[in-house]
Amino acid sequence: MNAPTGSIASYNFAYLDEQTKRMIRRAILKAIAIPGYQVPFASREMPMPYGWGTGGVQVTAAIIGPHDVLKVIDQGADDTTNAVSIRAFFQKVANVAVTTRTDEATIIQTRHRIPEQPLKAGQTLVYQVPIPEPLRFLEPRETETRKMHALEEYGLMHVKLYEDIATHGRIATTYAYPVKVEGRYVMDPSPTPKFDNPKMHMSPALQLFGAGREKRIYALPPFTRVESLDFDDHPFTVQTFDKPCALCGAEGVYLDEVILDDRGGHMFVCSDTDHCESRQGDGHRGQQEGTFR
Amino acid sequence: MLYGNYAVDAGSIRLAHQGATIDLATATPREILAVRRDTLGYVSQFLRVVPRVAALDVVAEPLTARGVSNDEAREKAAALLARLNLPERLWHLPPATFSGGEQQRVNIARGFITDHPVLLLDEPTASLDAANRTVVIDMIAQKKRQGVAMLGIFHDTDVRDAVADRLIDVTSFAPRQAA
């Protein structure tokens, strides 16, 4: 079965063969049926190295259709190498429309961020995941971690948080902050900043997670309860920033530090480039606007 | 054999324990432990204790094992050790380093601290000097007044004559006689 191909007759639509896509879709369906559970799948070799988002790319390839509009971000930015390459890849192998606008996209593949603009029903967020097992660094044996998930033995997760507080006086985990899904499975949200954790909770969008090297897919169906683990006396909090974005003046968003010169000059700007540009387009201005451009 | 250390080949050892009669020769280990805890005390010739435990705690242990508070048990232990003239500076040292006489006094104090209705004494005065021997004789007499039944092995005829109501000559039990 060949989807419309046009000038790319030598590839099947979206690069993967149909059997593989079916296999991945089955894994995705199972993952949606058991929110937060890691479903093994037969990850394929992709024309890019592991660590460059092969898991996310395979998930996207399995769900993308000719009418989808794709956005790809890396650390919130549409214009970094990884994002540009993956976007170009799907333009070439699936001939789909691409965008940098969050609200226009039907599929958003992401590395390490969730867009600032709230997602809508019908949108799918595809995460690239390096290490899907939240218990991995605490318990190296896969046989044991699977058993721990099966039997809901998650004391170890709190051991990690305990260690943080003991060492730093607070929970110092700032990214890949573990969450509990629908009160059952503990899940690694991929290395997104914990700032983004609350966005996963009850999101109207479908969230899919693909780990290529580790051969795992997991999912959060729309409107899933996602709770960040914490202690009663050390509750979960997100990062806050002293200043608004230097370019668009946005507050309550995740900021990146940008070094301006060799004399220690720096500024904080939105990590979500689309969000920042949209706001600037609407006339919002931050303090340093002008010095940067 | 009477204390249960040695298994019995034939015969019986009957003892009143908690309102019933129990035969130690056929009792289960668990029953023997209960008898030892509540009924049958023992002053052995040898001191076998956990290394590093202070003499005072060694003496107090039979009481704490029966649920007496640590402070109360230590107080009683201190009184007994004082009565037996064990120098106070030794109380907080483990008895493993003590002389034979000192060890024996720790042992006697340990055996006498409880109010077991039956007490076995294995040469309790063997390595004691005259003064302490008198103390032990007094202590035995005191137990006797309290109605404690005691069975003792004595080589020392003075002590034997001072404390015993009845004598059993064990030479007739010796294997060469029996053969």
Place this chain on the structure above:
Amino acid sequence: MDEPLLRVAHLSKSYGPRVGCADVSFDLWPGEVLAVVGESGSGKTTMLNAVSTRLEPTAGTVSYRMRDGAWRDVFAMSEAERRFLMRTDWGFVHQNPADGLRMSVSAGANVGERLMAVGDRHYGNIRASAIDWLGRVEIAEDRIDDQPRAFSGGMRQRLQIARNLVTRPRLIFMDEPTGGLDVSVQARLLDLLRGLVSDMGLAAIVVTHDLAVARLLSHRMMVMKDGRVIEHGLTDRVLDDPRAPYTQLLVSSILQV
């Protein structure tokens, strides 16, 4: 109260044609310490592992009286129930502390893990319990955030004991708890164990090849040889008046200081 805590009946474990342990039966009562002695290869560790459900026995049953008084066949429990039992009402002290500890997390977290596993979510309370337990096993409070790698062998063993006892189990299994420690450290540990066992009314099964350890810790003793129990009785009876020729040999082999 006057009912056993654990009943082991005709327990056997074979590795193919090789016998690990065969036809082991005994009852263990609350607060009772049972020593299992025998030389290396006598099947005592196999027996311990089979009773503690770390190994699946070939035949026989292990029944345990739960906190609610109900008797359960531990091998008929679901794995989740069994694992829950093992980390709440049971403890297992390994010969090598590294097998029973998480070497790369702090002492405090090692002690607190069981509490967190049963749902304790208050950092302050968990830490307070950890400090309390470290104190009971004579580890200074200021070592709470150190990893066990930085501890001596004796400290590690004491930490392992604290980690096991924090949920106040009723039954604890110990496999050569003093093995590999030098004598002064061993003495200190034995003293500590004796105190904890009597204070908490713990029942314990202690596997050891050291008859002196068995004498100091246990009420009853089982002697194993070639996978079978060849003698069983009151500890001082077995040691003072050994009946089986093998036990006599074992007792006569003790070195005197």
